[in-house]
Amino acid sequence: MLKRIVYSVSGAAIVGLGLFIIYAWQPAIDPVTSSTINSYSPEVIAQGKTLAAAGYCSTCHTPPGGIAYAGNYEMHTEFGTIYSSNITPDVETGIGNWSEEAFMRAMRTGVSRDGHHLLPAFPYEHFNKMTDDDITAIYAYIMTSVPAINQVKKDNGIPFPLNISMLQAGWKLLFADTDSFQPNSAKSAEWNRGAYLAEGIAHCGACHTPRNALGGEQYSKMYQGAPIDGWIAPSLTSTSTSPIPWRSQDFYEYLTTGNSPYHGSAAGPMAPVMHKGLSALPDSDMQAISGYFGDLARTNDTDEPDTNTTLQAAIAAQHTQPNHQVDEGARLYATACQACHYSSDQLVKGRPLLTIGSATHLDDPTNLINVILDGVRADQGISGIVMPGFRGALSDEDISAIAAYLRQSAGENTWPKLQQKVGEIRNQPRFEH
Ligand code: HEC
Ligand code: HEC
Ligand code: HEC
CATH class of the missing domain: 1.10.760.10 (Cytochrome c-like domain)
Structure with a gap:
C-alpha cells in the first residue's frame, strides 16, 4: 500500500518534471545571414529608433564610456553581478544572425536565439506588452542602423545553482507576467496609450513596483515604490508620501523638465530615464503617460490642488x-x-x-x-x-x-x-x- 503511494507520488512528480522540461526546453532558432534580413521602410526604422530610446536599451547595453549597444554594462543585484548582452548586429558576438522571429521571442519570453533562458534583469516581461509592429520596428532599427561591434559578453557572476537555465524557466513559470497588454475599455484612448507605454517599452514598474524575495514584481502593489541601485524609486500612486498630491501636470513637468517644484528632481537612475529615454517620445505620448499616472495617483483634476x-x-x-x-x-x-x-x-x-x-x-x-x-x-x-x-x-x-x-x-x-x-x-x- 505504502509502496503504491510512493510509486504514484513519484510517478506524478516525474510526469510533472517531464511537463516542466517540455515547457522549459526552447529550441534554437536558425541563424540567418544579413542578406535574408528584410528591408524595412525609413518610417519603420525611425519608429524603432524612438522606441529603442524610450526603452533605454542603450542605457543598459552600454557601460559608462563604452561602445553603444555592445553590452557588458554591469548590473548589481542581490543575486550577483549581471552583464548585458552585445545587441549590435555583429554576427559572431552580437545579434547579427538573429531572425526577426528570434528577436521577437527574446523580447516576449526572455529566451535567447540559442534557446537558453535570459535573466529577468532584461525587462522582457514589460517588452512583452508591446505590439508585434513595435518590436519589429526596434529590430529594424538595430539591424540597419546600429554599427556592428565585435565584443564578447562577460559571464554573469550568478552563483550555482541560480545560474541554471532551467531555474530561470521555473522563475518565469512562477513570477513572469506573460499576458499581453490589456486595454481598459472604461478609459479613454489617451489613457490606454499612456498605460501601453508605461507598462511596455518604458517599463516604469521595473523600478517603481516592489519585488518579492525572489525578485518577481508584486503586481498587486504596482508602482507603489521600491529600492533600486542604491536609490528609492518612490510610489507613483495615491500611496505617495508627498505632502502635495501628484497631478497629471506635475508628472508632465517632472518627466519633461526633470523637476517638479512641488516634489523634486530626477537624479540617480531616474535621470537617464527622463533625459535619454522619455525625451525621445513625442509630446502627445508624454501627455498620455502623465495622464495615466495622474489617474493612478487619483488626483487627475486640473484645478490647483489645495496646496x-x-x-x-x-x-x-x-x-x-x-x-x-x-x-x-x-x-x-x-x-x-x-x-x-x-x-x-x-x-x-x-x-x-x-x-x-x-x-x-x-x-x-x-x-x-x-x-x-x-x-x-x-x-x-x-x-x-x-x-x-x-x-x-x-x-x-x-x-x-x-x-x-x-x-x-x-x-x-x-x-x-x-x-x-x-x-x-x-x-x-x-x-x-
Ligand atoms: C534594465 C536593463 C536592460 C534594459 C533596459 C534592456 N536590456 Fe536587453 N538585456 C539586459 C541584460 C542584463 C541582458 C542579458 C541577460 C542575461 O545574461 O541573461 C539583456 C539581453 C538582451 C537580449 C538577448 C541577447 C542574447 O544574446 O541573448 C536582447 C535581444 C536584448 N537584451 C534587447 C534589448 C532591447 C531591444 C532593449 C530596449 C528595448 C533592451 N534590451 C533593454 C538588460 C537590459
Ligand atoms: C531605472 C529605474 C527607473 C525607471 C525605469 C523609472 N524610474 Fe522613476 N524614479 C526612479 C528613481 C530611483 C527615482 C528617485 C529619483 C530622485 O529622487 O532623484 C524616481 C523618481 C520618479 C518620480 C518622482 C517621484 C517623487 O515622489 O519624487 C516620478 C514621477 C517618476 N520617477 C516617474 C517614472 C515614470 C513615469 C517612469 C516610466 C516612464 C519611471 N519613473 C521609470 C527610478 C526609475
Ligand atoms: C549651489 C547651490 C546649491 C547648494 C549649495 C545646495 N543645493 Fe540642493 N539643489 C540645488 C539645485 C539647483 C537643485 C535642483 C537640481 C536639478 O534639478 O538639476 C537641488 C536639488 C536638491 C534636492 C532635490 C533632489 C531630488 O532628487 O529631488 C535636495 C534634496 C537638495 N538639493 C538638498 C540640498 C541640501 C541638503 C543642501 C545642503 C547640504 C543643498 N541641497 C545645497 C542647488 C543647491
Whole structure:
C-alpha cells in the first residue's frame, strides 16, 4: 500500500518534471545571414529608433564610456553581478544572425536565439506588452542602423545553482507576467496609450513596483515604490508620501523638465530615464503617460490642488529662524544649503523647497543622503543646472544633522539610525547613472 503511494507520488512528480522540461526546453532558432534580413521602410526604422530610446536599451547595453549597444554594462543585484548582452548586429558576438522571429521571442519570453533562458534583469516581461509592429520596428532599427561591434559578453557572476537555465524557466513559470497588454475599455484612448507605454517599452514598474524575495514584481502593489541601485524609486500612486498630491501636470513637468517644484528632481537612475529615454517620445505620448499616472495617483483634476495651506506652511517652516547656537543641523543647513535653497514667498523652479520635496518626505532617507553626498549633475534633474556634492565637505554627523533638521521642519518623525545610514551609503559602491 505504502509502496503504491510512493510509486504514484513519484510517478506524478516525474510526469510533472517531464511537463516542466517540455515547457522549459526552447529550441534554437536558425541563424540567418544579413542578406535574408528584410528591408524595412525609413518610417519603420525611425519608429524603432524612438522606441529603442524610450526603452533605454542603450542605457543598459552600454557601460559608462563604452561602445553603444555592445553590452557588458554591469548590473548589481542581490543575486550577483549581471552583464548585458552585445545587441549590435555583429554576427559572431552580437545579434547579427538573429531572425526577426528570434528577436521577437527574446523580447516576449526572455529566451535567447540559442534557446537558453535570459535573466529577468532584461525587462522582457514589460517588452512583452508591446505590439508585434513595435518590436519589429526596434529590430529594424538595430539591424540597419546600429554599427556592428565585435565584443564578447562577460559571464554573469550568478552563483550555482541560480545560474541554471532551467531555474530561470521555473522563475518565469512562477513570477513572469506573460499576458499581453490589456486595454481598459472604461478609459479613454489617451489613457490606454499612456498605460501601453508605461507598462511596455518604458517599463516604469521595473523600478517603481516592489519585488518579492525572489525578485518577481508584486503586481498587486504596482508602482507603489521600491529600492533600486542604491536609490528609492518612490510610489507613483495615491500611496505617495508627498505632502502635495501628484497631478497629471506635475508628472508632465517632472518627466519633461526633470523637476517638479512641488516634489523634486530626477537624479540617480531616474535621470537617464527622463533625459535619454522619455525625451525621445513625442509630446502627445508624454501627455498620455502623465495622464495615466495622474489617474493612478487619483488626483487627475486640473484645478490647483489645495496646496496653498501646505505650501505656505512649508515656506514658513523654511524661514523660521531656529536657534543656530543650539541646533547644529539648522546651523549647517543655513550655511551649506540655504544660499541656493531659498523660496521667499512662492516656489522658484530650480530652487527646490526642501521642506516639501519627496526626498524629505519618503519613509527612507536614502535619496536625500545620495543627493547631499553626490549632488545633481548638469545632465540630471533640470538640464544644465547643478547642485554640488558635499561628500568631501560634510561628515556623516553633519549630513545626518542636516537631514534630521529638514525632516523636523517638514513636520515628519526623525529617521532612525540616520548617522549609521549616512556612513553605509557613503561607503557603498557608486553606480554611474
Ligand atoms: C534594465 C536593463 C536592460 C534594459 C533596459 C534592456 N536590456 Fe536587453 N538585456 C539586459 C541584460 C542584463 C541582458 C542579458 C541577460 C542575461 O545574461 O541573461 C539583456 C539581453 C538582451 C537580449 C538577448 C541577447 C542574447 O544574446 O541573448 C536582447 C535581444 C536584448 N537584451 C534587447 C534589448 C532591447 C531591444 C532593449 C530596449 C528595448 C533592451 N534590451 C533593454 C538588460 C537590459
Ligand atoms: C531605472 C529605474 C527607473 C525607471 C525605469 C523609472 N524610474 Fe522613476 N524614479 C526612479 C528613481 C530611483 C527615482 C528617485 C529619483 C530622485 O529622487 O532623484 C524616481 C523618481 C520618479 C518620480 C518622482 C517621484 C517623487 O515622489 O519624487 C516620478 C514621477 C517618476 N520617477 C516617474 C517614472 C515614470 C513615469 C517612469 C516610466 C516612464 C519611471 N519613473 C521609470 C527610478 C526609475
Ligand atoms: C549651489 C547651490 C546649491 C547648494 C549649495 C545646495 N543645493 Fe540642493 N539643489 C540645488 C539645485 C539647483 C537643485 C535642483 C537640481 C536639478 O534639478 O538639476 C537641488 C536639488 C536638491 C534636492 C532635490 C533632489 C531630488 O532628487 O529631488 C535636495 C534634496 C537638495 N538639493 C538638498 C540640498 C541640501 C541638503 C543642501 C545642503 C547640504 C543643498 N541641497 C545645497 C542647488 C543647491
